[in-house]
Amino acid sequence: MTPTEFIFEYLKADQDTGAGAYEKMYSIIQSLNWEEVKPTILKLKYFYFLKTSYWQIISQEIKRRSNFHCSCGCRENLQVHHTEEGNNHHGEEHLLIGLVCLCSKCHDSTHDTSVKDAEKRRQRDNRKEQILTQLPFYPKRIAEESISGSSFTLTRKLLEELEHDRKISIDKNVYRGWLIYRQ
Numbered sequence: 698m699t700p701t702e703f704i705f706e707y708l709k710a711d712q713d714t715g716a717g718a719y720e721k722m723y724s725i726i727q728s729l730n731w732e733e734v735k736p737t738i739l740k741l742k743y744f745y746f747l748k749t750s751y752w753q754i755i756s757q758e759i760k761r762r763s764n765f766h767c768s769c770g771c772r773e774n775l776q777v778h779h780t781e782e783g784n785n786h787h788g789e790e791h792l793l794i795g796l797v798c799l800c801s802k803c804h805d806s807t808h809d810t811s812v813k814d815a816e817k818r819r820q821r822d823n824r825k826e827q828i829l830t831q832l833p834f835y836p837k838r839i840a841e842e843s844i845s846g847s848s849f850t851l852t853r854k855l856l857e858e859l860e861h862d863r864k865i866s867i868d869k870n871v872y873r874g875w876l877i878y879r880q
């Protein structure tokens with residue numbers, strides 16, 4: 698099979714494929730130059746990708762390998778989720794990296810928490826930027842509570858993260874308050 702034939706056969710939506718299809722598709726892929734196929738996958742809209750036989754075969758294989766149940770034990774409404782690692786391997790899903798079988802309930806909550814985590818991370822980054830703009834470029838004793846707008850413990854934590862990112866220096870041996878400056 699040529700890459701063009703593979704694209705026609707497996708990357709069109711809603712093609713019907715038979716049992717044992719994963720092994721068959723996998724062996725076809727082994728004899729292909731995947732670099733000629735992958736860009737086509739990356740160009741597909743995600744909802745369209747989910748309808749291709751390529752994904753249908755792979756997601757079925759993931760479900761089969763999970764004995765058709767979610768880690769919560771549920772056997773209904775199974776879906777296959779791309780973990781972060783899975784997202785990094787988008788376009789080579791046939792390697793079965795970072796794909797997990799989840800029921801729709803667990804799948805939804807996985808997405809909710811990852812969205813919430815991203816939002817939290819974004820807020821922390823904003824907060825760090827805000828703190829940074831309040832710090833001088835020369836060593837100065839700063840009372841953390843004078844850094845506006847956040848709780849003492851959180852500010853300390855963020856300051857330590859900023860130091861870890863090498864954006865500021867902190868001399869903690871100074872009596873009463875840290876000696877802080879931007880790098």
Ligand SMILES: [Zn+2]
Nearest residue numbers: 777778779804
């Ligand atoms: Zn998902």
Ligand SMILES: [Zn+2]
Nearest residue numbers: 767769800803
């Ligand atoms: Zn579940």
